[in-house]
Amino acid sequence: MYHSPFEAIGDWHPQPLESLHGQKPPEQLLPWLLHPGSLTAALKYLGEGSFRVQILNQGWQTPRPEERRALNLKDRSRALVREVLLYGNSAQPWVYARSVLPERTLTGKSRYLRGLDNRPLGELLFSQPDIRRGPIVLNRLARNPHCQQPELSDSAPHAWGRRSTFWLQDKPLLVAETFLSGFNPHSSPMA
Numbered sequence: 533m534y535h536s537p538f539e540a541i542g543d544w545h546p547q548p549l550e551s552l553h554g555q556k557p558p559e560q561l562l563p564w565l566l567h568p569g570s571l572t573a574a575l576k577y578l579g580e581g582s583f584r585v586q587i588l589n590q591g592w593q594t595p596r597p598e599e600r601r602a603l604n605l606k607d608r609s610r611a612l613v614r615e616v617l618l619y620g621n622s623a624q625p626w627v628y629a630r631s632v633l634p635e636r637t638l639t640g641k642s643r644y645l646r647g648l649d650n651r652p653l654g655e656l657l658f659s660q661p662d663i664r665r666g667p668i669v670l671n672r673l674a675r676n677p678h679c680q681q682p683e684l685s686d687s688a689p690h691a692w693g694r695r696s697t698f699w700l701q702d703k704p705l706l707v708a709e710t711f712l713s714g715f716n717p718h719s720s721p722m723a
C-alpha cells in the first residue's frame with residue numbers, strides 16, 4: 533500500500549514568515565521557498581542540466597480536506613493527485629511534490645494534463661501564456677512513519693515546503709513542493 537511520504541504539520545502560512553512552530557527555514561532555503569518562477573527550471577539550472585521526475589503515485593482520488601478547502605471543492609470531488617520526486621545532479625532526491633488537479637480543471641484546453649507522465653508538470657504549466665499563480669504559502673511537513681519509499685530512507689523527519697494555486701483559464705490546481713534534506717543549494721534560484 534502506498535503512503536504519501538510527507539504531510540503538512542499545520543495550516544499553510546502566508547509570507548512573510550517569522551517562524552513556524554518555533555522553527556525558521558534555513559537561510560539558504562528561503563529564496564527557493566519563495567521563488568516565483570518554475571522550480572523545474574531553477575532545479576535544472578542548479579543541476580547543470582541534470583533533472584528527472586520519478587512518479588511515486590498518480591491517480592484519481594478525493595483530495596485531502598485542506599486541499600479541497602484551498603481549491604474550493606465539494607467533499608466528494610475527484611482530482612488527479614500526482615506525487616513525484618524531483619532529482620537534479622545527485623543520487624538523492626531534492627524535492628517531493630504533490631499536485632492536485634481537480635477533474636473540472638482537466639477539461640477543455642487543459643484536458644492534456646490528464647496524460648501527465650515523466651515530463652515535469654512545470655514545463656507544461658509555465659508554457660501556457662495565460663497561466664496565473666496565486667500567493668506562495670509555507671509550511672513545515674513531517675515524514676509519514678508508514679512511508680516505505682526507499683529513496684527517502686535517508687530523509688530527515690521534518691522538511692520545509694511551499695504551496696500555491698495555479699490558474700489555467702480560471703480553473704485551479706494546487707502544487708505543493710517539499711524540499712528534502714538531500715537538497716543543499718549553493719546558490720539562490722536563477723532569476
Ligand SMILES: C=C(O[C@@H]1C=C(C(=O)O)C=C[C@H]1O)C(=O)O
Nearest residue numbers: 570571572616629651652653654
Ligand atoms: C510547478 C512546477 O512543476 C514541478 C514539477 C512537478 C511534477 O512534474 O509533478 C511538480 C511540482 C513542481 O516542482 C514547477 O516547475 O514550478
